[in-house]
Amino acid sequence: TAHQLGTPLSSLMAWVELMKANGNDEDMVYELEKDIDRLGTITERFSKIGSAPILESNNMVMVITHAIDYMKARSSKKVSFTINHNAEVHFDAQVNIPLFEWVIENLCKNAVDAIGGSGIIAIKILRGSDNKVFIDISDTGKGIPEDHHGKIFDPFFTTSKSQSNHGLGLATAHGIIQQHS
Numbered sequence: 001t002a003h004q005l006g007t008p009l010s011s012l013m014a015w016v017e018l019m020k021a022n023g024n025d026e027d028m029v030y031e032l033e034k035d036i037d038r039l040g041t042i043t044e045r046f047s048k049i050g051s052a053p054i055l056e057s058n059n060m061v062m063v064i065t066h067a068i069d070y071m072k073a074r075s076s077k078k079v080s081f082t083i084n085h086n087a088e089v090h091f092d093a094q095v096n097i098p099l100f101e102w103v104i105e106n107l108c109k110n111a112v113d114a115i116g117g118s119g120i121i122a123i124k125i126l127r128g129s130d131n132k133v134f135i136d137i138s139d140t141g142k143g144i145p146e147d148h149h150g151k152i153f154d155p156f157f158t159t160s161k162s163q164s165n166h167g168l169g170l171a172t173a174h175g176i177i178q179q180h181s
Contacts, residue, residue: 005043012036044098053096053179060091060125060133067104068123071112078118081108085125093133099176106169107137113160114141 013036019029061083068081075081085091104123111121119140126134144152144159151157153174158167 005039005046009036009039009043012039041098041101045102048096048099053099053176055094055096055180057092058095058097058100060093060095060135061085063095063097063100064104064123064125064135067101068108070101071105071108075108075112076117079112079115080120081123082120083123083125086127089127091125091127091133095180100180103173103176104135104137106173110169111137111139111141113165114143115139116141 012032016029016032016036019032065083068083072079072081108121115121121137121139124134124136124138126136128134148157148159152170154167155171156167157171158165160167
């Protein structure tokens with residue numbers, strides 16, 4: 001998948017450079033560049049599947065804020081995102097940013113679905129006594145029925161009625177978190 005995305009991605013980058021040279025609408029070019037960058041991130045994520053991720057120390061508040069800003073721009077204005085953390089505490093952790101942001105995005109997409117496109121998604125970032133960083137994501141949705149708790153990380157398990165949901169988000173998130181442990 002990563003290889004297949006790479007060829008048209010390179011072509012799109014060349015087209016954007018041509019648009020810049022021809023003086024096309026700067027706002028349109030900027031938005032195209034953002035989408036190309038996003039496709040690059042997706043390509044990078046797929047290329048990492050099946051291999052051990054390279055983990056680096058990162059400020060988790062910044063990483064999570066970046067992922068949430070991306071989700072905010074693509075969610076209904078009826079969805080409120082909040083990030084709570086102690087500003088006096090450093091929240092550095094060993095993560096692979098593209099993969100970890102994918103986890104946050106998958107969890108938030110599920111939360112948006114759970115609240116029906118209207119409600120609150122709250123993210124708390126905490127530091128444990130063992131110096132680990134804990135991230136608690138909650139929403140104002142109806143919750144997951146108890147009889148589904150044992151299946152939510154199974155590939156292709158979904159309770160969503162959406163045609164675009166294939167039940168891979170939580171399985172992917174779980175696998176990435178396992179690689180980060």
